Amino acid sequence: MLRLVHKRIFWGLFILIGLLAVLILRLAWVQLLLKDRPVPGAAYSLAKMAEIQSERETVLDSGRGRLLDRSGKPLAGETVWTAAFFPQEEQPVSAAGRTDGEQPLRRLATVLGATYEEMRDKLQTMKEPFLWPDPAGGGKVPLALTEQQAEEVGRLGIDGVSVLPYNRRYDGTASGSQWLGYLSEAGPKEAKRSPSGLRVPLSGTDGLEKTLEPLLQGVGHTEAFAQVDARGNRLPGSGIQVRAPGNPYYPLSVYMTVDMKLQEDIERLAVDSGMQEGAVVVLDAENGDIEAMVSLPLYNPLKIDPAGGQWNNRALQGVIPGSIFKVVTAAAALEAGVTSPDxxxxxxxEYGKxxxxxxxxxxxxxxxxxxxxxxxxxxxxxxxxERLSGPQLQRAALALGLGRQVGWQAERTLGLPLLRPLAGEQPGVIFAAGEQPGADGGARVQTAIGQRDVRVTPLQAANLVVTLLHGGEVRAPRILQRVAFANGQTLSELPGHLAPAADEISPQTSRLLLSMMRRVVTDGTGRKLQQARWPLAGKSGTAETLVRGKARNNQWFIGYGPVDHPKYAVAVAVENAAPGGPHLATRLFGQVFDQLAGSSGV
Ligand SMILES: [Zn+2]
Structure with a gap:
């Protein structure tokens, strides 16, 4: 029995050794004799194949989710045509000595807005494939080609140069859309590992890019690649190919409530008005949706300066409201029955106290x-x-959506424990924490005129107007409306909802306040708004504040229009303006409404 087993092992080993010997011989024959002969069905010889070191690739699409405005216009993640440069099949002696010759390269340089010398230098020093950069984007974003340019680059047929679609996150221009946020810069360590800088994973650091990060993370990037030999030359016959994750559901598309055209128009109006710092918020009067939310100074998502505060969304930060807070005091007094409009x-x-x-x-x-x-x-x-208690004033403020976060949020939605799209939304302040609300008469009086500790965000101020238009029902301003799969199928609708407090302002008080706001325009501080295209109503405010020891003013105007069929509620906050100047906020409020009237075709 044992002998039989030994015998079998012997013969097994003998056969194995024989097979190995045959293989070794075969390999030697292949190496020695077939080295330079082409392999049947392949474009290059075995020797050449052995030289394949790697692929060279460039990322065309990070696979990150898209952010789109209400009508589907891309806000972050727009696809554009770009010129991609890959190594040539043959090592050029110089750029001028490229196999295509000088003339097509000269033409290419012209089409891409570069000089021939720039193009030659870039090609000579090319170690990795790259997308021709846009000088306006600080070299961080590829140049977007027009359809005509794309066609011409394609027609030139230069070896190693392809026109490819590229998904760019931002176009590199400054804007007032801080709610969009930005992606964090790669650390020096990650950047070192990536010569092109494009393969470094970026993650959202502020705004929607941050709050929607779990939804925006994709399932891998799309890249263009070519096979190269040890010397970095493209293998003959190996073209430039594109590799994509091929998942029909990702990346996701997230649709906003923002109207990007309106957002940009208001941004321009705000900059032209002379406002240096501040915010403009436009809400849909019907449902409280955010149609535009502009913050100044403008920020550039590709050039975030940690020391500057440009990326702060001032629409979500509480500032001293001044007299717009009289809406709250009037509401509290009317609700308490301690006064009437007449x-x-x-x-x-002089008040005397x-x-x-x-x-x-x-x-x-x-x-x-x-x-x-x-x-x-x-x-x-x-x-x-003085007829009201501190808590009465506080309850009215809370009932009108102040002193708390009102922005739309949802629990257990889209697999997230809490979805809160508006990053950094501040709750604002009515009375300072730890104080008996308004126990001191002076504190109560100062609070009632919107000074002292009161802080209101421009978003809250615009939403307060929406609340009055709905008889005291507080809506949660929404910026997201729908999330869709890559194939267009809806993953989730995100319906608007209310943001009630323990108390509500009655419909009757709301109506009285709205008519009093109309009188501000017909007979009060907003008379200049009578020239506006629509009949408007609102409340002005000028608050005193200190910036580094200097007296400054916050100017406000909040309101609605057109008066008979309100379509929009708007808040304009001009922050830290020099005292004594014109009331920019009132003027800008009128211009914003004229813009809205113009785009409504009324
Ligand atoms: Zn007076």
């Missing part, structure tokens, strides 16, 4: 509560504040 008051210009005076040095004289609202009389509102 109640008579007298303003001498807390060092408070009225903005109008001479005093407004005899006036009603509604007139006091229209001309923003501090005397009237200080008097009302």
């Amino acid at each position: 109640e008579p008051f007298f303003c001498s210009g 807390y060092g408070l005076s009225c903005a109008n040095g001479k005093g407004h004289g005899a006036l009603t509560m509604a007139e006091g609202f229209a001309v923003s009389c501090n005397t009237v509102f200080a008097t009302l504040a």
Whole structure:
């Protein structure tokens, strides 16, 4: 039995050794004799094949999810034509000595807006394939070709030069769309590993890029590649090929409520107005959707300066509201039944307490509560504040969506425990934390006119107007509306919802406040808005603030229009303006509404 097993092992080994010997001989024969003969069915010899070191590739699409505006216009992740440069099949002696000759290269340089010398230098120093860079984008983004340019580059038929679609995240221009956010820069270590800089994974660092990061992460990138030999030359006959993940569902497309055309128009108006810092928010009066949200100074997602605050979205940051807060005080007083629009008051210009005076040095004289609202009389509102308790004022503010985050959010949606698209949205302040709300009369009076600790975000201010237009029902302003798979199929609709507080302002009080806001334009501080294309209504505000020890003003105007069929609620906040200048906020508010009226074709 044992002998039999030994015998079998012997013969098994003998056969194995025989086979190995045959293989070794065969290999030697192949190496020695067939070395330079072409392999049947292959374009190059075995020797050449052995030289294949690697592929050279360039990323055309990171695979990151797309962000699109309400009508499907790409905000981040737009596909454009680019010129891709790959190694040539033969090693050129110089660029001028390329197999295609000088003339096509000269033409190519012209089409790409470069000089022939620039092109030659770039080709001579090429170690990795690259996409021709856009000088305007600081070399970080490829140049986007027009269809005509793309056609011409293709027609030139230069070896190693292809026209390929590229998915660019940003176009490199500065904008007021801070809500979009930006992607973090690669660390020096990652960048070193990637000569092209394009293969470094980037992740969202602010705005929607950050809050939607789990949805935007893709399933791999799309790249163009070519096979090269040890010397970096492209293998003869190996063309430039494209490799994509081929998943029909990814990347996802995320649709915003923002109208990008409107966003850009308002951005331009805000810059031209002379506003240096501040925000403009346009909400759909019907559902509270964010149609535009502009923040100044502008930011460039490709050039984030950590020291500068340009990337801060001022629409979501609380600032001193000044007299727009009188809407809250009026709401609290009307709800408490301690006044009526017709109640008579007298303003001498000095309140006589807390060092408070009225903005109008001479005093407004005899006036009603509604007139006091229209001309923003501090005397009237200080008097009302003293009839109210701190908690009453606080409850009215909360009921109008102030002092808390109102932005749309959802729990357990799209596989996320909490989806909160508006990164960095501040809750604002009514009374400073740890204080008995407004126990001190002076604190209550200062709060009632929107000074002291009160902070309101421009988003909250615009939403407060939407709340009044809905009889006191607070809506959660929405910026996302739908998430779709790559094949267009809807993954999730993200419907709007309410953001109620414990208390609500009654429909009757809401109506009174809306009509008082109309009087601001017909008889009060907003009279200049009578020239606007639509009949408008609103409330102005000028708050005193200090910036590095210097007196500055926050100018506000919030309101709605057209008065009879409100379509939009708008908040304009001009921050840290020099005191004594014109009221930029009121003027800009009118211009924004004229723009809205123009685009509505009314
Ligand atoms: Zn007054």
